[in-house]
Amino acid sequence: MHPYKKGDRKGILVRAFLSGVEKCEVVDSSQENGPRYEMELIHEDGFFETLIEDRDQVFPYRLRAEQRNCEIRQFYDPYSFLPSIGDSDLYLFNQGNEHRIYEKLGAHPKTIDGVPGVSFAVWAPNASRVSLVGSFNDWDGRYHPMRSLGASGVWELFIPGLEKGEMYKFELRAKNGDLFLKTDPYGCYFEAPPNNASIVFDHSAYNWNDQSWMAKRVNHQALDQPMSVYEVHLGSWKRRWEEDNRPLSYSELAKELADYVVDHGFTHIELMPVAEHPFDGSWGYQVTGYFAPTHRFGTPDDFKAFVDYMHQRDIGVLVDWVPAHFPRDTFALPGFDGTCLYEHEDPRLGAHMDWGTLIFNFGRHEVKSFLVANALSWLDRYHIDGLRVDAVASMLYLDYSREEGQWIPNQYGGNENLEAIAFLREANSLVHTYYPGTLMIAEESTSFGGVTKPPSEGGLGFDLKWNMGWMHDNMSYFEKDPIYRKHHHNNLTFGMLYQYAENFVTVFSHDEVTHGKGSMLMKMGAGSISDKSQTLRALYGHMWAYPGKKLLFMGSEFGQSEEWNYDKSLQWHLNEFKDHSGISCLVRDLNRVYREEPALAYTDFDSQSFRWIACWDADSSIISYVRTSPDGRSKILVIGHFTPMKREKYRIGLPSAGHWREILNTDSEFYGGSNAGNVNGVNSEAIEYDSFPQSGEFTLPPLSTVMFKWEG
Structure with a gap:
């Protein structure tokens, strides 16, 4: 409804x-x-029009439609409602500073002027038309063309009467007519693949x-508290x-995993990506629904x-977040409005x-708003305790995995993005500002x-970084035959040269048990399963005694023998055998000692x-080190012996x-x-050794790590 004047007609x-x-009327709902004002059918497909010549001001109204089956319904016209997004919201979004844009764009059940419905908004600045389609309008883009909100590039429409559970998509017409x-x-x-419609959801119903x-x-x-993470693919x-x-x-x-995590003494779980993705084989790393927990296991609530x-149950929840790239699925972000909107146009x-995916245009303000808001939404809507950011290295360098001529230097001629x-x-700064304590x-x-x-x-602002170097070096060492x-x-000792340059998490993640690498157990350089277990x-x-927070991928805690498979359960039956259940028991005790001893978890980042x-005895494959609490009262001596022979009366210096x-x-x-x-x-004995005035003789079991606590 809008004022009209042309010639003598006004x-x-x-x-509509x-x-x-068959018939439609405009009903004045202000009284x-x-x-009622009858509308004229001016096109047989269902286009109606009327000019109300005795009124000069718009007024609240409904449409009263008589269908061909004689059913009559009366409803509010979506176009009778003003936009629900304010100019300041749009300004901040275009500026890249609307940190909660997820509360404005998308689909949001709300009540406007006393009328319940759903507000829809989408950013598509280069589209010539955007329509909302769904089962409520037979997926016909002629029903609900959305309104362009000027130079912001945002299209908006409120549909009265819609409720939670409605499926919808956006129909876009590009400038070239596509x-x-x-x-x-x-x-x-x-909805579930192979379909991909979005579903209206109301986040206000859940009570925490x-x-x-x-x-x-x-x-x-x-950072001075224990953190032992169990990485999980749900x-x-x-x-x-x-x-x-x-x-x-x-x-x-929730129940089964929490019981297991508590029993094994982990403080956190880390979930491989739970954001919506169409292909199970991507493990969640090719995201098409950045703001949606996957439908595979239930609803957002x-x-x-x-x-x-x-x-x-006192378990922290971390999730993998994937801002580095997105897949080429045509129903999602690529070429969103007929142009390269979220991605760079130049393939370089x-x-x-x-991975055959596309890289976000991090310099575009609205894309930055999208990604920052996405991070904040997981912390806001789902109370997530931290985000593990995937593939950061690929974000930092313009020449990452590229040959000469395949990349464009930055404005200073360098390779940094x-x-x-x-x-x-x-x-990182905004996450810490809005949600203190989040990792x-x-x-x-x-x-x-x-x-x-x-x-x-001058840093990036992360709290923690996975220690990929330590993981690689130690895996390379233990994969070798003891001889x-x-x-x-040096694979055991080199990592200490850089250990305190960052706040490291010592990890054996899913990356170590995929793509033909074998399981953690089977990679060990030993003959029998018992030797591999040992x-x-x-x-x-050694991992739990070494400085750094801890992370272990599921199945590795009991020595699964098969490489991880994303569509099969873990080999839980192996826990019937001591070679596997023994590893599980050890992990329980390692987590307990790690939490209880002040010299361990509480000093992970204290150089x-x-x-x-002693780290010199390469011939015997022995290392020893001591961890000490800041007050000096708690000391843990660690001796690693990595050959299959038992050693008696092995002398080691003592601090x-x-x-x-x-x-x-x-x-x-x-x-x-x-x-x-x-x-x-x-x-201890007053015998100088390893540059210490005291020393002691130890029995070193074969293929073992042994911890000792100083009792004075």
């Missing part, structure tokens, strides 16, 4: 497109039993019960083989209940060489400096807490005189080992 003009309707359908970039719920966790999170997730952790091998739902996972339950900037670096700094974790495999330093000091390890002793236990002992005792009690031995019979060790501990 009044209020109303138009209503397919299958009871208000007047017509195509797109899902909502800000959609928070999607994790207030206790949220109140203590800042202190609980401080679709393959456990499946119901008796029910067509289906994965567990969010509800089923079911995912909230999953996180809520974890928090009530916009095409990811390794300055726009991506600025985006990461801003995203930002980088998967970054290069020597880029200052990943975990604040932006004010050759003496030639690679070797893996020694490696885990003064670590000191080599303090007194009794050293054995508190953990990876060769214990409890874990399936030979039970060689130092039952009564070791008393």
Whole structure:
């Protein structure tokens, strides 16, 4: 409805497109039993029009339609409602500073002027038309063309009467006339593949019960607190083989996974990407619905209940976030409005060489708003405790995985992606500003400096960084036959040269058990399964004793023998055998010791807490080091012996005189080992050794890591 004047004719003009309707009237709803104004059918497809010549001001109205089956319905016209997005919102969005744009764009149930419905908005600045389509209008783009909100590039429309659960898409016409359908970039719920419609969802209905966790999170997730992470792929952790091998739902996972995590002593879980993705084989890393928890295990509220339950069990929840690239699925972000909107047009900037995906245009303000808001939405809507940012290295460098001539230098002639670096700094700063205590974790495999330093000091602003170098070096060492390890002793020691340059997480992630690499157990350089189990236990002992937070991928905690498969359950039956259940028992005890001993978890980033005792005995494949609490009262001596022979009376220097009690031995019979060790501990002797005035003689079990606690 709008004022109209042409020649001698003037009044209020109303138009409507209503397919299958015989007759339509405009009803004045501003008064009871208000007047009706009959509309003229001016096109047989259902286009109606009337000029109300006795009125000169628009008024509240409804449309009264009589369908061909004689059914009559009366409803509000979507175009009678003013836009629900303010100019300031649009200004900040175009500026790249609307941090909660996910509350404006997308689909949002709301009530306007007392009328319930759903508000829709989408950014498509280069489209010549955008229409909302769904089952409510027979997927016909002529029904609900959206309104352009000027230079902002945003299109908007409020549809009265729609409710939660409606499926919808956007129909766009490009400037060249091409017509195509797109899902909502800000959609928070999607139907199952091969279909891909967005589903209207109301986030206001869920009531959280994790207030206790949220109140203590800042202190609980401080960098001087224990952090041991269990990395999980929800679709393959456990499946119901008796029910067509289906994965567990969010509800089923909550109880069973929480029980398991608590039993094993992990402090956090990290979920491989749960954002919506069409292809299971991408493991979630090719995202098409950045704001939507995947439908595979339940609704968005079911995912909230999953996180809520974890928090009530004192388990932190981290999720993988993928801002580095997105897939080429035509129904999603690529060429969104007929142009390269979210991606770079030049493939030297916009095409990811390794994964066949597209790279976000981090320098475009609205794209930055999209990504920053996406990070914040997971923390806001789902109470996520931290984001592990995938493939950071590929974001930092313009020549990442590219040959000469395949990339464009930055404005200074260098290979750094300055726009991506600025985006990461801003995203990390805003996450910490809005949600103190939330962790930002980088998967970054290069020597880029200052990943975990604040932006004010020239860093990227992450809290933690995966220690890919330590992972690679130690895996390379333990994969070798013990007879050759003496030639690679530096693999055990080199990492300490850079250990305190960043805040590291010591990891064995899913990347180590995929793409033909084999499982953690089967990669161990040993013959029998028992020997492999013994070797893996020694490696885990060293991992938990070494500085840095901890992360272990599911299945590795009990020595799964098969390489991880995304559509199969873990090999839980292996826990019937000691070679596997023993590893599981060890992980429980390692997590307990890690949490309880002040010299370990609480000093992960304190360079003064670590000191080599002896790292010179390559021929014997032995290393020893001590971890010390800041007050000096707690000291943990760690001895790693990585050959299959037992050594008696092996002398090691000691930093303090007194009794050293054995508190953990990876060769214990409890874990399936030979039970060689130092039952009564070791008393120091005033014999100078390893540059220490005190020393002691130790029994070193084969293929083992042993921890001793100083008792003075």
